[in-house]
Each structure stands twice: as structure tokens, then as C-alpha cells.
Amino acid sequence: DVKVTQSSRYLVKRTGEKVFLECVQDMDHENMFWYRQDPGLGLRLIYFSYDVKMKEKGDIPEGYSVSREKKERFSLILESASTNQTSMYLCASTGEAAPGPGNTIYFGEGSWLTVV
Amino acid sequence: AQKITQTQPGMFVQEKEAVTLDCTYDTSDQSYGLFWYKQPSSGEMIFLIYQGSYDEQNATEGRYSLNFQKARKSANLVISASQLGDSAMYFCAMRGYNQGGKLIFGQGTELSVKP
DSSP: OOOEEESOSEEEEOTTOOEEEEEEESSOOSEEEEEEEETTTEEEEEEEEEETTEEEEOSOOTTOEEEEEETTEEEEEESSOOGGGOEEEEEEEESOSSOOTTOOOEEOOOEEEEEO | OOEEEOOOSEEEEETTSOEEEOOEEEOSOSSEEEEEEEEOTTOOOEEEEEEETTOSSOOEETTEEEEEETTTTEEEEEEOSOOGGGOEEEEEEEEETTTTTOEEEOOOEEEEEEO
């Protein structure tokens, strides 16, 4: 069964801490995405990557960075966590470079981050 | 820049009736794909339907159909014969060819089906 796995389901971190959210997929996908989901705002794209060591900013990259050293792993990094980064973070991946009728996008279960 | 707008934060529908969830989009790409996803309270994202920008016919998948009006840049989801299990968040999404495969979502619509 194909999977996108997010390392932590629930995290509580202190303001100023460095936070790592890990996403691993076992489908040899080139494309991986990080979103945050907030009520009323939907899913907002933070960063995405279309290949190893390649990354592109999404719509809300401020306060975040990413790392893609291996194809299967896409890490989201909060260099200095702040309370306004309390949210649900969702990872996704797909093997197709472009949209199409067979374009299957796989999602992780989400990581709930609380910054206190 | 790409943008997806869902203007209905919440919708109610009576069981067995049809409901339309609105989605408008903005893109400079000539080729793109539009998606609808369902997110129940469990949090998983469930793919419902896909429409390509060059598809001449509206997509249909069982009780789901996509009312695609390219000139208006709208891609509304129609759910026929609503069921209680349809109560969930619904997200419209778009992926363009010329943006590195960037996938963006709208704000979502929370649908509640009444018995």
C-alpha cells in the first residue's frame, strides 16, 4: 500500500525552538509539497519540491525552510517557532510532473503543531 | 499568479437533494488541471474528481460532476442525491503545467447534510 508518512502527528513546541517536520514517501515520487491548514484559510502552500535538492517557494514561505536531500524525504523546518505557526501541517506527493486525468496526489495524515 | 477562491464557508443541504459548491480560479497558464477533494472530520484527503483545461466535456464521477465554465474560470462541484456521509470539508484545487507542478487549494467549503 502506497504511503506518505509524516513523522509526528501531534507536537507541542516552545516559542523560539527549531522544529523539524518530516515527510517520507515510498512511491519514488519527484514532487512533494508542504501545506498548512487553518480554518477559513484552507490549505496554503508553503514550499514544494520537484526533484532532489530542488525547491520552490509557495504562497507563504516566510518563517519556513525546507530540505530535500533524498528523493523520499521532504523536511519542513521552522527555524524559530512562533505562536502564529500553530497549525496543522500537511504533506503531499505525486509522481506526475503535470496534471492529468490519472494524476494521483497522495497526502499524509497531517501534523498538528502547537507553539506555546 | 495562481489563485483559487471558494466563497461559501459553509453550506447546508437536505438529504437526497443536490448541492453545488462554488469554485473560481485565476491562472495565466493555458494548460492546467482542476481537482476537488473531500476532507471528513478524520482529516484524510479524498480525491473526488478531475477536470483538464482542454477537456471539452464536464467531468463526472458517480454522484459528483464538475460544472466547468472556462471563460468564467469557474469549476463548481455538483453533488447529486446528497447523503449524510457527504458531510465534510470540500476543497477545490488547481495544478498548472508551467509552474513546476505547483498545486494550490481554495479556502474550503464545509458541507452539512441534514436528515
